Amino acid sequence: MSLAQSWSFFNKEIEIHRYDRALVIIGHVFFGLQLIMSLIYYKERLLSFDAANYTFQLIYFEDFYIGHDRWISAPTQLLPLLAIKLGASLKVILMSYSASFILFYYVLFNLMVYGLRQARVGVFLALSLCLAMRYKFYGPVGEVILSIGMVGLLQAWLWRERADFSWPAWVHWSLGLGITAMIVFAGHPFAALAVFYLLGFEMIAQRRWKDGQTWAMIALALVGYGRKYISLQAEGSYEAGQMDNLQESFAMLSQFNTYYVFDRISWFFETEYAFPFAIFLIVVGVLCWKRHWLLALFILASHLAMLAAIMIAFAYLNDPIYILLDGYLSHLGIIWSLPIVYVFCQEKKWWSLALLVILLGFGLDRIHEKKAFFQERLGLLEGLLETNVTTQDRKLLHHIDHFDWGKMWMPWAVGVETLMLTALEGPESAATLYFKQHLQDEDDQLQDPNLFLGVHYSPFIFESDSLPKHLFQLKKGLYKRIDPGK
Numbered sequence: 001m002s003l004a005q006s007w008s009f010f011n012k013e014i015e016i017h018r019y020d021r022a023l024v025i026i027g028h029v030f031f032g033l034q035l036i037m038s039l040i041y042y043k044e045r046l047l048s049f050d051a052a053n054y055t056f057q058l059i060y061f062e063d064f065y066i067g068h069d070r071w072i073s074a075p076t077q078l079l080p081l082l083a084i085k086l087g088a089s090l091k092v093i094l095m096s097y098s099a100s101f102i103l104f105y106y107v108l109f110n111l112m113v114y115g116l117r118q119a120r121v122g123v124f125l126a127l128s129l130c131l132a133m134r135y136k137f138y139g140p141v142g143e144v145i146l147s148i149g150m151v152g153l154l155q156a157w158l159w160r161e162r163a164d165f166s167w168p169a170w171v172h173w174s175l176g177l178g179i180t181a182m183i184v185f186a187g188h189p190f191a192a193l194a195v196f197y198l199l200g201f202e203m204i205a206q207r208r209w210k211d212g213q214t215w216a217m218i219a220l221a222l223v224g225y226g227r228k229y230i231s232l233q234a235e236g237s238y239e240a241g242q243m244d245n246l247q248e249s250f251a252m253l254s255q256f257n258t259y260y261v262f263d264r265i266s267w268f269f270e271t272e273y274a275f276p277f278a279i280f281l282i283v284v285g286v287l288c289w290k291r292h293w294l295l296a297l298f299i300l301a302s303h304l305a306m307l308a309a310i311m312i313a314f315a316y317l318n319d320p321i322y323i324l325l326d327g328y329l330s331h332l333g334i335i336w337s338l339p340i341v342y343v344f345c346q347e348k349k350w351w352s353l354a355l356l357v358i359l360l361g362f363g364l365d366r367i368h369e370k371k372a373f374f375q376e377r378l379g380l381l382e383g384l385l386e387t388n389v390t391t392q393d394r395k396l397l398h399h400i401d402h403f404d405w406g407k408m409w410m411p412w413a414v415g416v417e418t419l420m421l422t423a424l425e426g427p428e429s430a431a432t433l434y435f436k437q438h439l440q441d442e443d444d445q446l447q448d449p450n451l452f453l454g455v456h457y458s459p460f461i462f463e464s465d466s467l468p469k470h471l472f473q474l475k476k477g478l479y480k481r482i483d484p485g486k
Helices: 003-010 016-040 042-046 049-061 071-085 090-115 119-128 143-158 169-186 191-205 212-235 238-253 260-271 274-289 293-313 323-329 332-347 350-369 371-388 414-423
Strands: 395-399 432-436
Touching (some): 016 042, 016 090, 042 090, 049 071, 049 414, 071 090, 090 414, 143 191, 143 323, 143 332, 169 191, 191 293, 260 274, 274 293, 274 350, 293 323, 293 332, 332 350, 371 395, 371 414
Parallel strands (some): 395 432
């Protein structure tokens, strides 16, 4: 086949029903591959940081674990809680929990493409979950990325064919406001930026300047964001500290290139985002060529605004620790995916399908590469355990000065990470390692042979005697210091 013939084929227009069917198939394949990855890499996804903490909380308390009233996490905890209640093995619990996050997105995908009949938004969701997400695939419990699923549902609602849903106006209003409320009240506060982006895009692209429902949804998002800000401030939480950076935003943005976070974001664009970002810029260029000047300007302004918000939130960053930063950067995928789908799916040609598949494949490949970091991290923990654990000594105490921040990022959940990692071999193999902090004195408690040190923010929240015995048989005894000099 000659080059001209090849182009003639790829530039051929596809009948709308066949095109939508192809989009749906692409979406099914994407989520199928992600589901397989979630099962293969369940240890990488659930035995580090917040994911390990969430997992252990579910196992220990046998109840939902919801932080900051973000109930968007609840659906993902149904399957592992069922496994726990049925007395499943630790491996089954972990695999079911790892898969539940992909199933959460997949249920939303099916609701979009079959319920609201928006095949292109199904692909929008898939792109949003892989164009900018990298390390956060291996930290799936974060509400900052779970919110992306609900953002996709909102987009499907905005693009629905109203003629297909001959409901009273109050039903349309209620559903639109309900989805918005779920994002801003039950999700992560950062997702409000994506809501504003979607609504602004809709108003400009569809010229709905006087649409009362859209303005009501914007108002609701503003109220929800304000409520989240006030509640986080009252809690004095980690994220409240991040949001306090807003007070220094103008000072930072005037010299943003001197901050370490700017260097790291630049690294992401140079090494991880170059291809999808180039496609995004081309699509914006196409919008300009079609004289959609206001829409193109809005998209670029939204992109810059989100980048600014991320830099402000992570102004404190001074080490290449990406698990949190990557979650926020994942929302750039929403900014890029919406105009890509909006422009490509108007063409309904083979080349647009091919390019969508290439983008999805690129994102999946980059996500797959990131498993190496988490495998190396687990390997380092296993090495410490194998070297120091004995038949008698199943509980180890290390000092924080010996923690390898560059290769392991954060130590605060290592106590439960190592307990679950070792117990995968069998309940009787359970052992644990805890990194002692500088300003925390557990010396009195260390004399208790029943002591179990779990997580830094509340070391004594878990009691050894209350561990489920069919999963963890942690032998009683004193913690063995493996750094005698401390």
